[in-house]
Amino acid sequence: MSSEQNLLKPYNLNGLSLLNRVVMAPMTRSRADNPENKPTEGLHDVYYTQRASAGLIITEGSQVSKQAVGYVNTPGIYSKEQVEAWKLVNKKVHNNNGKIFIQLWHVGRMSHPDFHNGELPLSSSAINPEAQSYTPEGFKDTVTPKEMTIEDIERTIQDFKKAAKNSMEADFDGIEIHSSNGYLFHQFFNGTSNKRKDQYGGSIENRARILFETIDAIKEVMPEQKIGLRLNPSLHGIFGMTLDKETIPTFDYIIKKLNDYDLAYLHLSEPFNDVSNIPHAVTEIAKRYRPIYHGTLMINAGFDKESGNKVIRDGQADLVAFGKPYISNPDLVERFAENIPLSDWDTATFYTQGKEGYIDYEAKARKQEA
Numbered sequence: 001m002s003s004e005q006n007l008l009k010p011y012n013l014n015g016l017s018l019l020n021r022v023v024m025a026p027m028t029r030s031r032a033d034n035p036e037n038k039p040t041e042g043l044h045d046v047y048y049t050q051r052a053s054a055g056l057i058i059t060e061g062s063q064v065s066k067q068a069v070g071y072v073n074t075p076g077i078y079s080k081e082q083v084e085a086w087k088l089v090n091k092k093v094h095n096n097n098g099k100i101f102i103q104l105w106h107v108g109r110m111s112h113p114d115f116h117n118g119e120l121p122l123s124s125s126a127i128n129p130e131a132q133s134y135t136p137e138g139f140k141d142t143v144t145p146k147e148m149t150i151e152d153i154e155r156t157i158q159d160f161k162k163a164a165k166n167s168m169e170a171d172f173d174g175i176e177i178h179s180s181n182g183y184l185f186h187q188f189f190n191g192t193s194n195k196r197k198d199q200y201g202g203s204i205e206n207r208a209r210i211l212f213e214t215i216d217a218i219k220e221v222m223p224e225q226k227i228g229l230r231l232n233p234s235l236h237g238i239f240g241m242t243l244d245k246e247t248i249p250t251f252d253y254i255i256k257k258l259n260d261y262d263l264a265y266l267h268l269s270e271p272f273n274d275v276s277n278i279p280h281a282v283t284e285i286a287k288r289y290r291p292i293y294h295g296t297l298m299i300n301a302g303f304d305k306e307s308g309n310k311v312i313r314d315g316q317a318d319l320v321a322f323g324k325p326y327i328s329n330p331d332l333v334e335r336f337a338e339n340i341p342l343s344d345w346d347t348a349t350f351y352t353q354g355k356e357g358y359i360d361y362e363a364k365a366r367k368q369e370a
């Protein structure tokens, strides 16, 4: 019986009532192809509203400043125009009983000089990830970034604070700090990308410092109960990230320290690839971190209906975030409830422009009662 599925049970997200535990994971879709990099009316609002039966939507990564950008046609949340455009998205999602957080993003060294009038992107240290950036002219090799000065760090923290304030003005239900997947915060956490000698490098505490200073700054402009945060402790071989003997103690430290806060949730990803033979990798993230983190734990990567229900039943997570299944199944919750097979996604339209592969996936299930 569908009512017995753990995924379909309601959840109290630190004061915010979610109709179910199915979360739409943050996904960049490159449809903000306008000069202001704002959500596109007729696209973003339709896309997210189609998916409003999710217990919670987390938007695509949205840059907190011009400096923070690293991919073409991604939306921002730093200008008045962007705030107004997001407001329209949120109004429609809320009218359809949806709940929506925005993912706040700074890509750090994954950006490219083409986005910054030839200036270098910023990172914890001047170390090239030896990866590829998706620039306006297509994929290009990444460059060696500029090591951030203390002023750069302080300005970036203020950019996150301002973006969080803007998010509240745009009527989001909360924010998710993107401290995952090899982007700026992750570059600070990892000893292979952070060789700093000041208070932001060296010890584990120092490498994690920028994250906690950012949370503390954001708390000044919104309730911490509405702040979520994403981590991917076992990311390896993607965006220049590699694991070392400090990796597990670093994430253990960060996750333990998050217990000092009363956050909306901690969003963790299981490994994106097979790390069973990689030294210093945690292969079962939820299993390791569920006993360590005392707040709401959201888990992601590779889940389906069965494994999603199971991870909640086993007590290893409270919420499950689905990425790719949400691209091609706008009515994912109803399909789970009615046991309707899922439609396949088309990778060719993940990052293209326009409606195709974005808002033209069919809802096959009957509408669930709100």
Ligand SMILES: Cc1cc2nc3c(=O)[nH]c(=O)nc-3n(C[C@H](O)[C@H](O)[C@H](O)COP(=O)(O)O)c2cc1C
Binding pocket: 025, 026, 027, 028, 029, 060, 061, 103, 178, 180, 181, 230, 269, 300, 301, 302, 303, 321, 322, 323, 324, 325, 350
């Ligand atoms: C097209 C696409 C775009 C993505 N963009 C983001 C993003 O902006 N921010 C983020 O944290 N993760 C991003 N991800 C990662 C997803 O949130 C998720 O972790 C990943 O797809 C694994 O979950 P899944 O197996 O349910 O798809 C993206 C994934 C895909 C497929």
